[in-house]
Amino acid sequence: MFHIKLVVEPKYIIVKGGTDVVLPCSLSTKENVESKVFDWRKVAQKDDGLKEVFMYEKGFHYNNGRPGQSEEFKGRVSHFEDELKHGNASIIIRNKKEADSEVYTCHFPRLHQMVHLKLFVVAPEPDINIIDATDDGVLLQFEVRGAASKPRVEWQDRDGNKLPAEDPQVSERGDGYHITLQTTVTKTGCCRCVVTQEETNRRTHAEIYVAIIGRAVIKVQGGADVVLPCSLSTKENIEFKLFDWKKVAQKDDGLKEVFLYDSGIHYNNGRGGQSEQFKG
Structure with a gap:
């Protein structure tokens, strides 16, 4: 006779708020659990006992008439009905909230087996x-x-x-x-x-x-000269680097080549390709 154990992997789960998460729990023997009892609970953050997350008993559970589920989990938790015959007692909790972060237990009372896992729900990154x-x-x-x-x-x-x-x-x-x-x-x-x-x-x-260098918007009068500022924040030598100034065209005719520099070769010493309006 095989010794039955509950399998939880991983035991620490980190998810972003607003997403769904699977809390894993299954029998090591993978035997059918359709006629068994298992109960998922959340360890409360305060001294008010365990929170009822999902209880299954021979096909009877919180989503088909069983009472007793904690209010915060109503309508958010389901199991994998097609996987019960393979020993899978995992559940899925939808739209995870920060308040869901805590220790959860999966308990098979008639097998005298219980496992714990820790769930961390983090805020989405900005x-x-x-x-x-x-x-x-x-x-x-x-x-x-x-x-x-x-x-x-x-x-x-x-x-x-x-x-x-x-x-x-x-x-x-x-x-x-x-x-x-x-x-x-x-x-x-x-x-x-x-x-x-x-x-x-x-x-x-x-x-x-x-990096703010001079003004972000430069206003000049027609006919005057203007400097368009651009530099590396590290101020490292760029004599042997490549940089390219372009003008965004006002019509659908692509970018205009203003000034291209490549290791000392540029539009003023022989390089071709500069747009006509900027030559000289």
Whole structure:
């Protein structure tokens, strides 16, 4: 006779909020569990006992009439009915929330077997974009999509100082909260957007380096000369590098070649290909 064990692999699961997750549990013998009893519970964060996640007993469970499921899991949990005959008692929890982070137990009471696994739900990473460059600086925006609960968001500099920003734009959609926050940067440096889940104090962040050299927008009068600034932040030697200035065409006729430099060879000393309007 085989000794039956419960198998949980992996025992630590990390997922982003708003996504679905499978909590694995199966019998080592892979024998049919359609006529058995298994019970999934969540260890409560406070002293209020275990939370009922999903209970199955010979085909009777929380999704077909059984009462007793904890309110926070109603309509979010299901099992793999076709896999029961192979000993699979795993469940899937949809639209994971920060509050779902905790230890879970899978219990087969009549087999006197119980296993534990730890679930970590992290906030989705923010996405940073440069929206515009003006005389006032560079306008940055970050967006958080699908946060399971409404987070606190802010812009910071590299030292953690809060940067001035407009009020965040918040909308609640089917996959969670969507938040955007903008700031205007006027100095060269690293900017960090920080997302904090209030209920768990977990943080995620993303960074962008902004180099502001002179004005982002240059205004001159016709007939005057103008310098278009561009340099490496490291100030390293570029005599033997390649760089190419182009003008975005006003019509659908491609980019205009302004100035191409390649290890000392350029449009003013023999290189061909410069657009007519910029020759000389």
